Amino acid sequence: MADAARKYEEEAALYREAPNNIEAEQALLGAILVNNDAYYLVHDFLKGDHFFEPLHREIFSKTSEMIRMGKVATPVTIKTFLNATDRVGDITVAQYLGRLAAAATTIINTADYGRAIYDLALRRSLIRIGEDMVNIAFDAPLDMEPKSQIEDAERRLFELAETGRYDGGFQSFQDALSLAIEMAGAAKDRDGGLSGVSSGIMGIDRQMGGLQPSDLIILAGRPAMGKTSLATNIAFNIAAAYEPADQSDGTFKAKNGGVVAFFSLEMSAEQLATRIISEQSEVSSSKIRRGNINDTEFAKLVACTEMMQRVPLYIDQTGGISIAQLAARARRLKRQRGLDVMVIDYVQLMQGSSKASAQNRVQEITEITTGLKALAKELNVPIIALSQLSRQVEARDDKRPQLADLRESGSIEQDADVVMFVYRDEYYLKGKEPKPGTDDHLKWEAEMNEARGKAEVIVAKQRHGPTGTIRLAFQAEYTRFTDLADDAYLPERFD
Known part of the structure; x- marks a missing residue:
């Protein structure tokens, strides 16, 4: 009996879904589409890559891009930038956007939703790093010393802790400009200029x-x-x-x-x-x-x-x-x-x-x-x-x-x-x-x-x-x- 239970737990572990909260993602997107000011409560730490659902990533990315450009992001204005032929279950993407906005009632909890999404994204990243560590340890070539794997894992964990991501990639010119202006402001305030x-x-x-x-x-x-x-x-x-x-x-x-x-x-x-x-x-x-x-x-x-x-x-x-x-x-x-x-x-x-x-x-x-x-x-x-x-x-x-x-x-x-x-x-x-x-x-x-x-x-x-x-x-x-x-x-x- 105990062996059967253990076998069931091992099989269940293989099919575990990565931690996510689709409802929190829907609530956050709905709040932003109803009141664009909600975006500024999460924009300093939340990125599109932190969303679990691919469609939600795309919606957040397009919405944040429009808001930063000074435009109003609503279900009507945002739908033209998404694939109109895509469907979410039995409804179109345009109808899904409308439902997100209709279900939103307040922006009070926006920051809490954003923090929950961010934390879950970090946990998924930790799982990926852990899986890579296990797989590399099992299949490591003979000339790969264990300490080099430890150093690589430490580097990835450090980058995850510092920036919330470890996969690098492109950075928009707009983000680079913001960093340049921040540096200029810091130089102005620092002793000696x-x-x-x-x-x-x-x-x-x-x-x-x-x-x-x-x-x-x-x-x-x-x-x-x-x-x-x-x-x-x-x-x-x-x-x-x-x-x-x-x-x-x-x-x-x-x-x-x-x-x-x-x-x-x-x-x-x-x-x-x-x-x-x-x-x-x-x-x-x-x-x-x-x-x-x-x-x-x-x-x-x-x-x-x-x-x-x-x-x-x-x-x-x-x-x-x-x-x-x-x-x-x-x-x-x-x-x-x-x-x-x-x-x-x-x-x-x-x-x-x-x-x-x-x-x-x-x-x-x-x-x-x-x-x-x-x-x-x-x-x-x-x-x-x-x-x-x-x-x-x-x-x-x-x-x-x-x-x-x-x-x-x-x-x-x-x-x-x-x-x-x-x-x-x-x-x-x-x-x-x-x-x-x-x-x-x-x-x-x-x-x-x-x-x-x-x-x-x-x-x-x-x-x-x-x-x-x-x-x-x-x-x-x-x-x-x-x-x-x-x-x-x-x-x-x-x-």
Whole structure:
């Protein structure tokens, strides 16, 4: 008897209908056809694809299109845009539209109907993802690792949670225009009038308009130029300026600053924190490491640390992380804490996810940079990825980097929206000191005084703006980059 009951339940499960509520769909459509204002109660979250019945999808899509164009949508005006030969049971589509409107009595419950339809659509999407997981797990090829399936499922679930859909597809130009206007309005209201996230360094913000969402920004340079220092400065500036703003759905969005994820593949979290503490407290990082600090300096460190504990800066110190692992952790952080900017230090220490790319370094870097650009678009956040330069820079008289100096430059240069180089003339001049007392030494001394404490950030590529050189001040003892004071604003000097 028990076996028969179990067999009946298994057979019933095979024929279960996907969750839906046709009556709620009919009530919502009827309310909109009677009073077009009802559409504006659900238009910000409900799309035609969320309806279970195909005819209802078409009716909602045509109706919403007409209302957005400023026209009146009624059973009479909408029927000409639907297939007149289609039938719903024993009646025509035109008659069905009339019945929907006749059955509607009020728009009071429109938002509730819309939310019920939306939630059921999400449940159907969850069922599809679950079915795909089961089918792939049963029929997975030998070269497909289980962790890659987990990462794919996590990606689809994240996209479903963030946007209500995971299948991508076309977006209307009207929706794109609305997003562009929203961005312009946000830039107008944001401190500094930037369309992107402020880096905290005015020179960079002026050149780039802030760090733009979905951009892959490559920050490159030779060792000892200060790549990590600049990236750390920017990351902390953004996190320290974080100012959340309430959204209508109860979530938070950054009005200024943002939540930052820092993937440190080279340094430990403790080393990174030491750099930031040194920068903020103005106590030399070398003195902190050696313990060569007095009571006053230690008190400054403690006070600075207490202030910094509230900063939304999250550090992942996993060495040799793969692009798939990085993407999974970034999605998780965005879902749990929010995410506005990502920093990766640095690209050449990452690993690809496929076995084929692991055998060819150029292919592996291509997979990584392509994956980072895709992740920036998916999460809609700027990603700052640090990169090493090849040694050919050292062979030239002019040591300023060029795009061709990027290691595996083909994919890095192609996938990046912005490529910036960090260059400090002071570093190279130090190694060229002539014999003291000579004319060459006097000339060298003058050049050294001019270059001391200064750095250049060379914007060699920018898809949405001009290229050029940004001059910054660099305090090596604190590993800190700041804006360079303009001579026009300095007090008058006399010889």
